Amino acid sequence: YQAKRDRTGVEVYEARRDGNTPDRLGLLGDLRRALQAQDVELHYQPKVGFDGRVVGLEALVRWEHAERGRVPPDEFIAIAESSGLMPVLTEYVLETALAQVAAWRAAGLHVPVAVNVSPRDVHTPGFAGAVAARLARHKVPPGSLQLEITEHVLLEDPQRAADTLAGLSGHGVKMSLDDFGTGYSSLVHLRRLPVSELKIDRSFVARLAVDDEDAEIVRCTIDLAHSLGLRVVAEGVEDDETWERLRDLNCDAMQGWLVAAAMPAEETTAWLRAREVGATRATPALPPAP
Numbered sequence: 001y002q003a004k005r006d007r008t009g010v011e012v013y014e015a016r017r018d019g020n021t022p023d024r025l026g027l028l029g030d031l032r033r034a035l036q037a038q039d040v041e042l043h044y045q046p047k048v049g050f051d052g053r054v055v056g057l058e059a060l061v062r063w064e065h066a067e068r069g070r071v072p073p074d075e076f077i078a079i080a081e082s083s084g085l086m087p088v089l090t091e092y093v094l095e096t097a098l099a100q101v102a103a104w105r106a107a108g109l110h111v112p113v114a115v116n117v118s119p120r121d122v123h124t125p126g127f128a129g130a131v132a133a134r135l136a137r138h139k140v141p142p143g144s145l146q147l148e149i150t151e152h153v154l155l156e157d158p159q160r161a162a163d164t165l166a167g168l169s170g171h172g173v174k175m176s177l178d179d180f181g182t183g184y185s186s187l188v189h190l191r192r193l194p195v196s197e198l199k200i201d202r203s204f205v206a207r208l209a210v211d212d213e214d215a216e217i218v219r220c221t222i223d224l225a226h227s228l229g230l231r232v233v234a235e236g237v238e239d240d241e242t243w244e245r246l247r248d249l250n251c252d253a254m255q256g257w258l259v260a261a262a263m264p265a266e267e268t269t270a271w272l273r274a275r276e277v278g279a280t281r282a283t284p285a286l287p288p289a290p
């Protein structure tokens, strides 16, 4: 959102400069209403180890617009980010995901769920405490929630971001660094952040089997992450050859259409049951009541 004051002090809306065309504003209003009406859905994509074990699920938001059909998340998330609607969206996603985790746990399915959060969220005062309160309300142990952040959180106010992440980590929430390789993170930044997982961006994974440079980048990233004690997840694995290469490079887990695309909750339940996820695992103890 950008506005300019004219000589009378009235804010003049500048459509050209920030790309807030009437079309975007229309979508923004529709999204706000869809969230209010709980007309936005979460789908879940499995994160799977190279031994076939399901290590988690990633919640991905899905919005079916009445006239336009499905709007890609990248598109409406950018709109939410630049408009102040982001906290509302994140609250909705966290609430929906935690209710789902609680339901799965009650049904004997113990699988951690990752939620994507935007840099905006990380810079919202009180965010860590709000997440902790939400976990407690749903009686979900913090270890069952993972937050996926991108290195962009460090761009605006690195100290504030580091404080929030430290707060979350102190509450026992695990953090994952998403889209790694697309930003400007250095080793130094990585070491400062309390992340336990690094996700290699799909753009590197996609050409891993055909491009030597990309293969080298992926190899170095995996080794670097391991030397820092991080688990590595490869995004967007679509074919067997890429899967095999990643396994040979000691990658820890993968996500991609090769194994499963994001699915609605019910379908995810069936998918997990078919894999007997959680069936053999003991129920983790709930934290003691305060």
Ligand code: C2E
Binding pocket: 045, 059, 060, 061, 072, 073, 074, 077, 093, 115, 116, 117, 118, 148, 178, 179, 202, 235, 236, 237, 238, 255, 256, 257, 258, 261, 262
């Ligand atoms: P991301 O977090 O990096 O999610 C991975 C994206 O790759 C997802 O796109 C997923 O559907 C897609 N994908 C997974 N496997 C494959 C594959 O094998 N091939 C290809 N070509 N794509 C694959 P999606 O769902 O369209 O989401 C796009 C981005 O939107 C996400 O990237 C994330 O940054 C953002 N996003 C999605 N849901 C949320 C949310 O609830 N909150 C926030 N803040 N951002 C979200």
Ligand code: MG
Binding pocket: 058, 116, 148, 178
């Ligand atoms: Mg993600």
Ligand code: MG
Binding pocket: 178, 179, 199, 201, 202, 235
């Ligand atoms: Mg990603």
Ligand code: MG
Binding pocket: 179
């Ligand atoms: Mg991405």
